Amino acid sequence: MIRFGTGGWRAVIGDEFTRENVRLLAQALADRMHAEGVVERGLVISYDRRFLSDVAAWWAIEVLAGNGVPVRVITRPVPTPMCMWTVGQTGAAYGIAVTASHNPALYNGLKIFTEGGRDAELAVTDELAAHTATLAAEDVRSLAPHEVRESPLVTEQTSINWYLDAIIDQLDLEAIRHAHLTIVLDPMFGVAQTSLQTVLVSARCDVEVINARHDPLFGGRMPSPAEGSMTPLRQAVLERGADLGIATDGDADRLGIIDDTGAYLxxxxxxxxxxxxxxxxxxxxxxxxxxxxxxxxxxxxxxxxxxxxxxxxxxxxxxxxxxxxxxxxxxxxxxxxxxxxxxxxxxDGIQAAGLLVEMVARAGKPLSAIYAEIEQRYGALVMEEAAYGYTPQRREELQRRIFEEHELPAFDREIERISWIDGGKVYFTDGSWLTVRFSGTEPVIRVFSEAPTAQEAQQLSRAVAEHFTLEA
Structure with missing residues (x-):
């Protein structure tokens, strides 16, 4: 029942994301650490603000400690990149972030990190999923909830300052301080507020925060900094005359930007x-x-x-x-x-945001003007992204037609080459391109296209949708 995608294991709460499955996966990871002889190096675990994230972290810790694995748990909701950073800094063998990132509120999940704080390779997650499938509830060794908090194997960490200082040390604070920037921050009810606000205030930015309260339903929206979710941030930037607006997804590893004119970047x-x-x-x-x-x-x-x-x-x-x-x-x-x-x-959405603020400060001009210069220098390309749901029966059909038989529609431009390394990608001789692939985190097929104009990019995407009778 546990399937890893490109962004870890994500599942609907109460369906596949259950206490039993979290415990089985923790047991599989503990078994792997014993087999590799890396138990003494331990594991770092963190969680975001989603429903059950903190509870699920302790479900996993009970099992890991029950298997003799030393665990450092960050006992407050923090950005996922902080977990990765801590794995690297402490020399831990593995890390776990309890999060479903930007998925809808009814999802939760686990991201697995390996040595150095890297996303686990496909071979690792495939082996974990396969081993989990062989385990039963009676195979899980764990401490009782009242025992785990007192276990010498469990270290509780509350400070986030080491991670924040590492980011601040990379920035030109002097330039930012004297730019007197006004920034609106939208953490989208996720974990970014404390971290990003601390970084920006340290650089003497005037920071206004929206959507900061703890809301496991994310205000009824996807906690994803895509253009369709940025209306509140756009309005706040324009109302306050801010230099830019920064939004982060639920676990703060991604960001979205609104420039000084209210345009989405x-x-x-x-x-x-x-x-x-x-x-x-x-x-x-x-x-x-x-x-x-x-x-x-x-x-x-x-x-x-x-x-x-x-x-x-x-x-x-x-x-x-x-x-x-x-x-x-x-x-x-x-x-x-x-x-x-x-x-x-x-x-890391926190570090990326800090670097973007530094760029604006040092340029001494609005973000909109900076990007206008980019287009003057390199030209413009416009991307179209579409997502189409499917039934299990249609997935089998689409898998066969597109990814096995390599069926594609007739396009209105000359094809240079086609790659099937990861889904399908069509490269056109005029520099346009199109990709088709199954999502690794949601039951949808994604079509990306890029061309010099939005109309051309949309035409490429529609050609795929119409040929395979796909509906958004």
Whole structure:
């Protein structure tokens, strides 16, 4: 019943996300640690503000401690990247973040991290899922709830300052302090407020916060910083005349941006802005890494500076691994996650937001003007993203037709090549492209397309939807 996607294990609360399944997965991980001989290095566990997240963390801790695994638990809701950072800093063998990230409120889940704070490789999560399927409730060894709090194997950590100081130390606080920026922060009822507000206030920014209360229903919206969820932030930025608005998803590993004019900046645009800034503003050198569904404008920036842009499958573990191999400056994906060289090997919305604020402060001009200069320099590309639900029967049909028989519609432009490395990606000779793949976190098929205009990108996406009779 436990299936890992690109963002960990996520399931509906009370359906597959249950106490029994959390305990089985914790037992499987404990067994793996014993088999690898890394038990003494221990494990870090954190949780977000979702319903049952804190409780589920202790369900897992009872089992881990019952198997002799030392556990460091961060006993307050924190950003998932803090768990990754702590795994790396403490030398722990593994980490667990109890979160379903940006999924709807009825979901929860677990993200697994390996040595250094990396997203667990597919081989690791596949083995954990397979081993979990062989376990029964009687195979689980655990401490009783009243025993685990007193166990010498369990260390409770309340401070988040080591993680925040690591981010602050990377920023040009002097430049930010003298820019006198006004920023609206929307944590989307998630965990970002304390962390990001602390970073921004340390840099003397004037910070206004919306949607900060604890609400496991996330205000009735998806805790995802996509354009459709950013209306409250856009209104707040315009009403206050703010320099920019920053939104983060439920566990703060992704971000969304509203500029000074109230315009939404997509994750693709943010990636391009930051890569250009790191190269020209901070004088860094190195390539960039993106997944197959992320803007090719990054390729243009890299080429202009004599650098390389590496394309990898969807899943941040591929980005972080390739960054390590190539010493890349930055890596990211169109869903809003990115990381920068010298930080954690995974997504961090807190650090990315701080770096973007530094960029605006040092530029001495509005964010809208900065991006306008990017388009003048490199041209414009527009991405269209669509998600289509399916029944189990249709999944089998779509799997066969698209990913086995490689059936595709007739497009209105010449095809340069097609890749089937991760789903299907069609590269057109005019620089446009389109991807089709099953989501790793939700029961939907995703279609991404990018072209010089929104109309062209939409036409490419509609060609797929009409050919396979897909409905949003």
């Amino acid at each position: 997509s994750p693709n645009q943010v990636l391009v802005l930051l890569y250009e800034y790191l190269l020209t503003g901070k004088g860094w050198r190195g390539p960039v890494v993106r997944n197959m569904s992320t803007t090719h404008l990054l390729d243009r920036v890299a080429q202009a500076h004599g650098e390389e842009c590496y394309e990898v499958p969807v899943g941040f573990k591929w980005i972080s691994a390739t960054m390590a191999e190539t010493d890349a400056v930055i890596g990211g994906e169109s869903s809003g996650g990115l990381t920068v060289r010298g930080h954690i090997p995974g997504k």
